[in-house]
Amino acid sequence: MAVKKFVVGSFDDEAVLFPAVKKVRAAGYRIHDVYTPFPVHGLDHALGLRETSLHTAGFIYGITGTTTALSFMSWIFTTDWPLNIGGKPHFPLPAFIPITFELTVLFSAVGMVMTFMYLCQMAPFVKKHIFHPRQTDDLFVMAIELTEKTRAEEVKAFLDSVGAKEINEQTAETGWWLGRWDREDKLFSKPAEPVNA
């Protein structure tokens, strides 16, 4: 994807993080992302992210399952091989309900999980840059992207003023790559040119 420069601030309390996010955004800095060890409610709104449409996708997968099951069973029993089972009707709708329901759930669940994996770009052997090893433990890690308008020192001072505990500068690949987590991968030869030089 792209190699970019970041100033990274780590917070140890979500009660400090929220006002910090507000102030950083108000100051006009570009927050690349905030990494948290657990879902912090309201943080997505604080960052100005839109609602996810994943559930809509789930609904569409669900009705696909419904129609697949119903049309497949009806076609088999009425057209492809109308079998006389104890003189019962060829189109026994009530008897189709259980399988129709199961396939609705199956399609919806499998489809949603696949979509989730695709949107979040997750799979075995996928590697991504981890800004702080404790972002999955107890730290709330905010990565601010450096642009031509921002100076690293200034951002660091600002993060310090809003309560970040640990502040540093990092050059990182923003996308994913394939690799093993027990090995350090060298993705770029030298740190990207500081854009604000």
Next chain:
Amino acid sequence: MHLKYESTLREPLVDGVKDYHQVTEDIIGPIEAKPGKLWYIGLIISISLLLFGAFSVFWEVYFGTGVWNLNKTVGWGWDITNFVWWVGIGHAGTLISAILLLFRQGWRTGVNRAAEAMTIFAVMCAGQFPIWHMGRVWMAFFVLPYPNTRGPLWVNFNSPLLWDVFAISTYFTVSLLFWYSGLLPDFATVRDRAKTKLRKLLYGIAAFGWTGSTKHWQRHESLSLVLAGLSTPLVLSVHTIVSFDFATSVIPGWHTTIFPPYFVAGAIFSGFAMVQTLLIITRKILGLEEYITIGHIDAMNRVIVLTGSIVGVAYLTELFMAWYSGVQYEFDAFYKFRAAGPMGWSYYIMMTCNVVSPQIFWFRKLRRNIMVTFIMSIIVNIGMWFERFVIICSSLYRDYLPSSWSYYRPSWPEVGFYLGTFGLFFTCYFFFAKYFPVIAVAEIKSILKTSGQNFKEKMVKHEEEDLEKFAHDQAHH
């Protein structure tokens, strides 16, 4: 900032003085430590049982289903009994992870991971029985509706046994996806704090590259909620469909309309008993008493006494209807062959274990007693096994033709097969307890500041505050 308040009248869900890092240490710590002697002993016993089970199944496949003591009167014996029993056990995991999520029950966070794991292993065990019961098991794929060279001759979509194929396989798949998607963030936690290369490699693969990004969490929350919404009717449908295997037949004792709710209640009943059995041992060995508290055990015992009583009402309704319907065959099936007759003993074991004994849980003291709970959980599991045995065998062994009346007791391959599924179940569970975060770490962290003991204690001073002052201090921030 916002005050995280929950009444101090509610018991804390996490005991002791904890912060986020301590939660990680407590739950991930056992994964990084060497397993104790007990773990090895348990695993060896489980694997031995599994191997014996595999041998019993080999015997059955090699010589045919004739080695089982099924006869032309009792065509379903231990195999289907065990199938229904294992599927039922699985239901508690989904109830805890899905239904209690929808009902916003905070206490589920302490037990949902292990309970869901139990669901998956139990469904794996359950699936073995119908498959190996087929006898010519190499033709097991005939149950799938695939285009074939025999016409194509399709499967019978009218048959509850086929509905079962769809229900169980969907249930297994959806439970696995739900469980694994919840595990991703926790695997990432293990990965990021791993000291050894092997652990980094393996948990790195398992975590799928999870970072904890806010957008990913937002999608993850949405995914969990919808999967919970899907699993809730799914879990009700699974045991409903299992009960259709019986209810849509014309066998007296099976042909009743109360079967679906009665089976679902029984499933949850037995499932919670199994959760208790497993978690009482797990919390002790892994030292997780502060996360799976007496309060959790109490809450689950309440579910046990509720569902046990529902099952009791169902038993009595059956008896009443058998008399009130005026159908002689129904009356005989219940009063002469089930509650009396050569198999009557199993009916009384069922009644005592399922209906009478759980009533002790009306007493708070007994609900909160670990030893009593543990013994009760075993009794309930025995009782629920006998419920399935009673429904299946005591309805079959005396049919419409007295000359074919028979009795049924299992042969060694049937018993071996059952023991083998215990081996499978506990082998999986031992590996799970050692290598997986047994408690959902991220979920515990998300409730810690509202329901953790040390955070709740800070709320005492707010509860003593004047309401006006409290509103003034907290409302406009």
